[in-house]
Every structure is written in structure tokens, then in C-alpha cells.
Amino acid sequence: MAKELDFLTKRSEDYSRWYNELVVKADLAEQADVRGCMVIKPYGYAIWEKMQRILDDKFKETGVQNAYFPLLIPKSFLSREAEHVEGFAKECAVVTHYRLKTNETHDGVVVDPAARLEEELIIRPTSETIIWNTFKNWIHSYRDLPLLVNQWCNVMRWEMRTRLFLRTSEFLWQEGHTAHATREEAEERAKMMLRVYADFAENYMAVPVVQGVKSETERFAGALDTYTIEAMMQDGKALQSGTSHFLGQNFGKAFEVQFLNKENQPEYAWATSWGVSTRLMGALIMTHSDDNGLVLPPALAPTQVVIIPIYKNDEQLQKVNDAVAPVVARLKELGISVKYDNADNKRPGFKFADYELKGVPVRLVLGARDLENGTVEVMRRDTLEKETLPFEGIADRVKDLLADIQQNIFQKAKTFRDAHIYECEDYEEFKCRVKDGGFFLCHWDGTPETEARIKEETQATIRCVPFAFEQTPGTDMVTGKPAVARVLIARSY
RNA sequence: CGGGGUGUAGCGCAGUUGGUAGCGCACCUGGUUUGGGACCAGGUGGUCGCCCGUUCGAGUCGGGUCACCCCGACCA
Numbered sequence: 115m116a117k118e119l120d121f122l123t124k125r126s127e128d129y130s131r132w133y134n135e136l137v138v139k140a141d142l143a144e145q146a147d148v149r150g151c152m153v154i155k156p157y158g159y160a161i162w163e164k165m166q167r168i169l170d171d172k173f174k175e176t177g178v179q180n181a182y183f184p185l186l187i188p189k190s191f192l193s194r195e196a197e198h199v200e201g202f203a204k205e206c207a208v209v210t211h212y213r214l215k216t217n218e219t220h221d222g223v224v225v226d227p228a229a230r231l232e233e234e235l236i237i238r239p240t241s242e243t244i245i246w247n248t249f250k251n252w253i254h255s256y257r258d259l260p261l262l263v264n265q266w267c268n269v270m271r272w273e274m275r276t277r278l279f280l281r282t283s284e285f286l287w288q289e290g291h292t293a294h295a296t297r298e299e300a301e302e303r304a305k306m307m308l309r310v311y312a313d314f315a316e317n318y319m320a321v322p323v324v325q326g327v328k329s330e331t332e333r334f335a336g337a338l339d340t341y342t343i344e345a346m347m348q349d350g351k352a353l354q355s356g357t358s359h360f361l362g363q364n365f366g367k368a369f370e371v372q373f374l375n376k377e378n379q380p381e382y383a384w385a386t387s388w389g390v391s392t393r394l395m396g397a398l399i400m401t402h403s404d405d406n407g408l409v410l411p412p413a414l415a416p417t418q419v420v421i422i423p424i425y426k427n428d429e430q431l432q433k434v435n436d437a438v439a440p441v442v443a444r445l446k447e448l449g450i451s452v453k454y455d456n457a458d459n460k461r462p463g464f465k466f467a468d469y470e471l472k473g474v475p476v477r478l479v480l481g482a483r484d485l486e487n488g489t490v491e492v493m494r495r496d497t498l499e500k501e502t503l504p505f506e507g508i509a510d511r512v513k514d515l516l517a518d519i520q521q522n523i524f525q526k527a528k529t530f531r532d533a534h535i536y537e538c539e540d541y542e543e544f545k546c547r548v549k550d551g552g553f554f555l556c557h558w559d560g561t562p563e564t565e566a567r568i569k570e571e572t573q574a575t576i577r578c579v580p581f582a583f584e585q586t587p588g589t590d591m592v593t594g595k596p597a598v599a600r601v602l603i604a605r606s607y
Numbered sequence: 608c609g610g611g612g613u614g615u616a617g618c619g620c621a622g623u624u625g626g627u628a629g630c631g632c633a634c635c636u637g638g639u640u641u642g643g644g645a646c647c648a649g650g651u652g653g654u655c656g657c658c659c660g661u662u663c664g665a666g667u668c669g670g671g672u673c674a675c676c677c678c679g680a681c682c683a
Contacts, residue, residue, distance in 0.1 A: 205682075240683095274608085274681050281683065334683090354683060393683060424642050463643040470643095481642055491642080607683090 152282045157472060158395065160416035162286065165394060166266065168318055168413075169288065172310050178262040178290060183244050185267075186235040191243040195368040201335020202239045205271040209235040237270045242336065242361070242387055245291045246369040253383055256295045256375050260303070264290040279396030280353070280607050287391035293366070293383040295375065300384035301339070304360040307388040308341040311356035319394065320411040320524035321345050321401045322531050323355060324553070324602060326578025331562050334387075338362040344577045344602065346531040347400040350551015352577050352606040355397045358388035396607075401527050402496075408473030409495055411523055412516040419445060419452040419512055420474045422465050424481030431456060434480050437505070441478075444509035450516065470495060475519050476512055480505075496523050541591045544603075548574045553604045555583060559590035560598035567592060568603065577602045 154162065170180070186209060193199045213229035238244065245263070253261060270284045290307060294300040308325055315323045323343035333340040337359040345355045365371070366382035375381050402409040412418050421442070423434040438454055445452040453474075455465055462479070469477060479491040490508050493500045496519050503511060534552035538544045544554060549572075558564060558576065569575050579599045588597045 201682095271682075273683090275679085285683085287683090357683075389683085391683065422642095426641065458641090461641050461643090461645060463641085463645080465644090466642095467644045479642070483642075 152278055152284075152392075154286075154392070154395075157416065161398070161410070161414055162392060162395060164414050164416065165314075165318075166288070169310075169314055169390070170264075170266075172314065173264050173288075173290065176262070176306060176310065177260075178264045178292075180265065181263045182265050182267070183241050183248065185238055187238050187241070187244045189234045189236055191247055192236060194243060195336050195364055197364070198242065198336035198368075202271075205273055206239055207237040207270050207272050209237065238267075239269055239271045240387075240389075241265065241267075241269075241289055242291065242365055242385075243369075246365040246371060246385070249291075249293055249383070250369050250371045253293055253371050253373050255373055258373060259293055259295040259383065260299060261293040262290070262303075263292070264288055277396075277607065279399070280393055282392070285392050287389050289387060289389040292386045293371065294386070295373065295381070295384070297362075297384050300362075300386050301360050304339065304341055304358045304386040304388065307386070308343065308356070308358040311358065311388075311390060312343050314390075315343055315345065315355060315394075315397075316524065318411065318413040319398055319401075320413075320520060320527060321355070321397055322524065322528040324578065324580050325582065326580040326602060328357075328578055329562075329565060329576045329601070331565055332576060332578075334359045336361060336364050338364070342578050344553075344604075344606075345397050345401060346534060346553060346604075347397075347607070348403075348530070349400075350534050350604075352553065352602075352604040353393070353397050353400070354577070354606065355394060356388075356390040359386060361385035361387060402523055403473075406467075406498070407471035409523060410473035410475060412475045412520045415473060415475050416451065417453045417469075417472075417474050418450050418516055419476045419478065420465075420469045421452065421454045421478045421480065422462055422469075423454075423456050424462055424479060424483075426482070430482050431458075433482070433485055437485060438480060441509050445512065448509060448513050450509075450513060470498075476515055478508070478512070494519055496526070539588065539591055544591060545572055548572050548603070548605060551605065553577070553602050555580075555600055556591045556603055557588035557597035558599055558601045559593050559595040561593075564590060564592050572605075574603050574605045577604050577606060 173180075189208070192202065192206070210231055211225045211227075211229045212231060213226040214223040215226040217224045249261065252258065266286075266288045268284055268286050269289075272283055273281055276282050292300070292303050294303060312323050312325050315321045323345050325341070325343055328334075328340040328342055334357060339360040341358045341360075342354055343356045345353045347353055361384075363382040363384055365385045371383045372380045373383060398410070398414070399408065402411070421438055423431060423438065425431040425434055435456060438456075442452055442454050455469075460468075466477070466479075473495060475495050477493040477495070479493070484490050484502075484505065488505050489502045490505045491500055491502050492508075492512070492515070494515060531553075536547070536552055536554050538547070538554045538556050544556065548554060554574075565576055578601070580602050583600060583602075585600050588600065589595060590597050
């Protein structure tokens with residue numbers, strides 16, 4: 115097991131124990147021998163699938179349809195948009211040949227030099243180019259617009275340094291690409307999708323986020339504006355958790371996507387793109403987990419309730435089985451995913467610890483003692499509190515409890531985050547404090563030079579110009595010049 | 608690509624002045640257990656990252672090489 119999960123656990127001194135437990139036993143992921151790629155084990159993938167399903171429904175509610183485009187992109191496509199190629203060229207994997215052959219000693223294979231591709235193909239780092247090349251053929255009239263497509267796929271970016279979940283060279287994501295007849299409509303779509311992401315983060319992942327717009331230097335390659343949701347991890351560092359880009363007419367022009375408007379005049383289409391990735395898994399883990407392992411929000415937990423029987427012999431087990439059956443049925447009726455774990459190859463104590471590690475929100479324990487008293491022990495994962503409740507009507511109480519846990523972990527994360535957002539007007543103070551994490555609201559003169567200096571001297575970056583905080587006038591923290599905006603600055607992953 | 612570190616059983620590690628490989632967990636068998644990661648007994652599993660050298664003898668010493676990890680640069 116790679117030791118790369120340190121970042122997930124740095125908030126705890128005892129982190130080596132913690133990540134071993136979490137990753138090995140919780141079956142989240144393990145490092146494959148391909149550099150910086152990840153294996154997502156079934157339990158972790160179940161969480162991702164649930165995220166996918168919820169997001170996909172939300173996209174469709176806004177009129178987006180799913181499609182699929184090729185993995186391999188002709189190299190020339192990438193260079194059509196100047197800034198885009200600048201941004202991605204350094205991290206592209208390139209396919210140069212299409213065939214191998216056995217080597218001379220017949221104990222291995224080599225690349226067949228005769229099978230060199232005329233034009234190299236790149237493995238998509240993102241699909242703007244190939245999608246807009248396709249859009250050219252799909253868009254002729256204003257009646258073809260807006261065109262709203264999304265694809266779920268993998269992409270590859272050959273980063274110099276990888277971090278499990280946060281920056282793997284191959285990752286899973288969704289990328290939405292839309293084309294519009296007007297600037298206003300495209301801008302509104304970019305903002306709309308950011309709101310979808312924020313809603314998902316806060317109401318499903320229980321991760322509070324700051325919505326805002328990126329500075330010019332932090333923008334997506336080829337975008338006019340990049341909107342972002344920024345989450346705060348338990349160590350106070352920021353994690354960019356989703357982005358939505360207003361691309362202007364850059365791709366419309368680069369790929370000659372023109373349509374005839376109502377006045378019969380040709381116009382270039384306006385574009386957006388937006389995406390979230392398996393990085394959200396990292397956000398989920400780093401926001402809620404504690405030293406006992408994962409803490410999953412009920413909305414995303416593959417198993418929401420686990421029931422564990424305590425018994426000394428088959429007869430007792432049978433009695434518990436009989437008592438539990440209607441509860442399981444009722445929970446399912448209420449739309450709650452439940453697992454009754456009466457496997458007899460693990461002891462109860464082991465099961466307790468194991469399901470805590472996996473972040474199952476609610477645990478019910480039922481033994482002979484409870485059968486006599488008509489009770490059941492209920493444990494909630496978020497606070498680890500145990501309570502003995504009447505057995506009668508327990509399923510409906512669990513439903514309420516799940517809702518309460520969802521709320522509680524969001525509130526806990528939000529309280530933590532809000533307590534670590536500071537207003538700061540003094541650069542010396544900022545330099546001192548930013549090391550310890552947290553979000554800093556500071557006035558900025560709007561120049562890339564100041565931004566670069568802050569990054570150079572503190573390793574902190576401007577995360578965004580936040581929408582929700584008041585834009586008071588002021589002077590730049592560093593230069594003392596008049597400020598153009600109040601920005602959120604933090605160290606980030 | 609710079610700075611640091613690590614390679615010994617599936618995982619985590621120990622291995623003394625060079626003498627033919629060990630511990631914990633996991634796994635298998637049997638028994639006793641079961642309300643917070645059980646216990647006892649027995650057992651399976653390793654060309655010590657790779658190459659070359661020194662030596663009667665190398666996990667250990669020397670040289671080389673590869674891989675991985677951490678901190679930077681880069682980035683979602």
C-alpha cells in the first residue's frame with residue numbers, strides 16, 4: 115500500500131494507523147503500479163456510482179443529455195485553440211504507434227517501428243476540442259441551439275506529482291459541453307451548472323462550499339471566466355471541488371462552429387464546459403472522516419443502516435433473524451438501504467469496527483437481552499453515540515435519524531469552515547497565519563503580479579472572488595493600492 | 608528535474624562484529640468463544656528490488672542500476 119494517503123489524514127498525528135485502516139480495510143482504493151493511477155475498489159466505487167446517479171439526474175433536469183466522444187484526439191485538434199493547447203500540452207499522453215511485435219529473442223514485445231501513426235493521437239485530457247469539432251456538424255441554425263451534452267468518462271493528465279483521489283493521472287469525471295446562441299445564455303448556463311454543483315456538494319455530500327469566480331491566472335485554459343466551488347478540508351486547506359467555464363466564442367471560432375441567426379446572419383456559437391471528478395471522493399473523505407474511519411453522509415452511503423445480531427447459539431440467532439426480518443422490510447419500504455449482517459464468521463466487535471471504518475451512518479444491534487426487553491441499540495456514526503430505543507417502530511425512527519445525521523455532518527463541517535474564514539488586511543499577519551490553514555478574505559489590487567507574489571511568498575493562491583461575501587472597498591493587502599475585489603486566499607491541494 | 612528517504616512473506620516491520628531468515632497482523636486446520644477489532648494449539652507462505660564485485664561464506668561490506676514514497680517546481 116502506497117503511503118500517498120498522508121494528505122487525507124494529516125490532521126491526525128496518528129495518521130499512519132488511520133490511513134491503513136481506512137484504505138486497506140474500507141476498500142476504498144489502492145495504488146496500482148501504473149504511475150499515479152488508481153484502483154477504485156467496489157465499496158469506493160459504489161459511492162462514486164451514487165454520486166453519478168444523483169448528478170446525472172440533476173443535469174437532465176436542466177435539459178442536458180448524455181453522449182460519448184472518442185478517447186483519442188488527433189494532436190492537431192488540440193492546437194486549434196491557442197490558450198487551450200498552452201494549458202494542456204505539458205501533460206498529455208501521446209499515442210504514436212498502433213502495433214507491437216515480438217522482439218528478436220522472442221521473450222517479449224517491442225513497438226513495431228513500421229506502425230508509426232501519421233498523426234499522433236493524444237489521450238484526452240479534456241474533450242473540448244473533439245466535441246467542438248463534432249459540434250461543427252451539428253450546429254447550423256439558431257434552432258439547433260442550445261446544444262446541451264454531457265459525457266461520463268475517464269481522462270488522463272500526466273501530472274508531475276500525483277495525489278490519490280485529488281490528482282491521479284487517470285481519473286473519472288463528467289464533462290458537460292454546451293453551445294448557445296448568445297453570450298448571456300452561455301454565461302447563465304455556466305453559473306447554473308455551478309449552482310447544481312454547489313447544491314450537490316452541500317445537500318448530498320454535506321460539504322459546504324464557497325462559490326466564486328477565478329482570477330485570470332487561475333482560469334481554465336481557453337476560458338473567459340471560470341466559476342468554482344471551493345471546499346475547506348479538515349486541515350484548513352482549500353480543495354477546488356468543481357468548475358464551470360464560460361468559454362466565450364473561443365472554441366466556436368477555433369472549430370468554425372457558426373450558425374445563422376434569426377436575421378440570417380452567421381454567428382459563432384458561445385460555449386460552456388463544466389466538470390466534477392473522482393476528486394469529489396477525496397473531498398468527501400477529507401471533510402468528514404475521523405480517526406475511526408469514513409463518515410459518509412446518508413445520501414451517499416451505499417449502505418445506510420447495518421443490523422448486527424448478538425447470539426450465543428443457533429436458537430438465539432433464529433429468534434433475532436425472525437425479529438429483524440420485518441424491520442428490514444420496513445426500512446426497504448422507506449427507501450433505506452439496509453444490510454443485515456448475521457454472518458457467523460466474524461465476531462460482533464469486529465463488525466462494529468469494520469462498519470464504522472466504512473462509514474455506515476446507522477448501526478442497529480439486537481441480542482437476546484433486547485428481545486426480552488423489546489429494545490434495540492442504535493448507534494449513529496457521526497457522533498458515535500449509542501442509545502437504547504424501543505424496538506417497536508424503530509424503522510421510522512431510523513429514517514428520521516438518517517435525516518438528522520445528514521444535517522448534522524453538514525452543520526459540523528460548516529461550523530468548522532466558518533470558524534476558519536478570516537478577514538485580513540495586513541500582509542505580515544497574513545503570512546504568519548496562512549500557514550495554519552483557513553480561508554482569508556483580503557482586498558486585492560487585481561494584478562497578476564500581486565497574485566504571483568503572494569503565491570511565491572506564502573504558497574497560498576487566490577481561490578476565487580466569492581459571490582456570497584460583501585465586496586467592501588479597500589486597499590490591497592500587499593501593495594496598498596486601491597482594491598478591485600475582495601478575494602478568498604488559501605493554501606490548497 | 609532538484610533535495611531527502613525506503614526497498615526483507617499478502618500487509619507492517621526487525622535482522623547485532625558478514626555464518627545459510629525472523630516478529631506482528633492476515634491466511635489455513637482443530638477446539639473453546641461471541642453486547643466493542645477473541646483465545647489456545649498446530650500449520651502454509653520469502654532466489655532479502657536487480658546486476659557486478661570483495662570473501663571460504665553477503666540481507667549485512669563496496670560499486671552500479673531500477674522502482675516507489677515525501678518535500679519542491681507543475682496542476683483539477
